[in-house]
Amino acid sequence: MPLKIIEYDSPEYGQMIRLRNEILRKPLGLHFNPEELSREKEDILIGAFEEERLIGCCLLTAQDDGTCRLRQMAVNATLRQKGIGASLMNFAENIARDKGYGGLVMHARKVAVGFYKKCGYHITGDEFYEVGIPHYKMVKRLI
Numbered sequence: 001m002p003l004k005i006i007e008y009d010s011p012e013y014g015q016m017i018r019l020r021n022e023i024l025r026k027p028l029g030l031h032f033n034p035e036e037l038s039r040e041k042e043d044i045l046i047g048a049f050e051e052e053r054l055i056g057c058c059l060l061t062a063q064d065d066g067t068c069r070l071r072q073m074a075v076n077a078t079l080r081q082k083g084i085g086a087s088l089m090n091f092a093e094n095i096a097r098d099k100g101y102g103g104l105v106m107h108a109r110k111v112a113v114g115f116y117k118k119c120g121y122h123i124t125g126d127e128f129y130e131v132g133i134p135h136y137k138m139v140k141r142l143i
């Protein structure tokens with residue numbers, strides 16, 4: 001399964017938006033707005049592919065404190081529990097480490113906390129709500 005960096009505004013980026021919309025936004029009755037997406041020019045966009053088809057994704061956003069924030073992790077619903085999410089995470093961590101970031105942080109949906117724990121992340125702070133559902137801040141040192 002190839003993992004690669006996706007170029008902003010490319011056809012692969014179009015697939016990424018569709019996958020994220022399907023998995024992360026539509027079920028909550030939400031959608032992306034153009035302003036939000038235009039900020040992704042600065043992000044590192046990551047995809048897992050089955051031939052030409054995008055089957056999973058995530059992205060990295062630099063934070064001011066020398067850490068990176070992992071966002072928008074999603075795997076095609078029919079292909080879960082096969083290690084695709086863990087492979088995406090490993091790939092993203094290697095990129096962040098290579099770029100000199102000392103740690104990764106995320107706002108993890110409560111339903112995905114077990115997945116992130118398996119990847120070595122731990123909860124810091126109390127439960128909070130984002131996009132209308134419970135989340136936890138989770139962190140991992142990379143260096």
Ligand SMILES: CC(C)(COP(=O)(O)OP(=O)(O)OC[C@H]1O[C@@H](n2cnc3c(N)ncnc32)[C@H](O)[C@@H]1OP(=O)(O)O)[C@@H](O)C(=O)NCCC(=O)NCCS
Pocket residue numbers: 023024072073074075076079080081082083084085086087107108109111112113114115116118
């Ligand atoms: C969370 C998600 C990305 C995991 O992807 P995946 O490809 O199914 O994960 P993997 O198969 O790599 O799982 C790695 C490990 O985590 C475990 N795991 C996966 N999802 C889990 C979950 N929701 N809760 C607890 N454990 C989970 C797997 O069983 C596996 O454990 P193992 O190493 O003991 O076998 C995927 O379920 C998803 O897209 N969910 C919907 C979107 C979402 O919630 N994204 C997170 C936003 S913060």
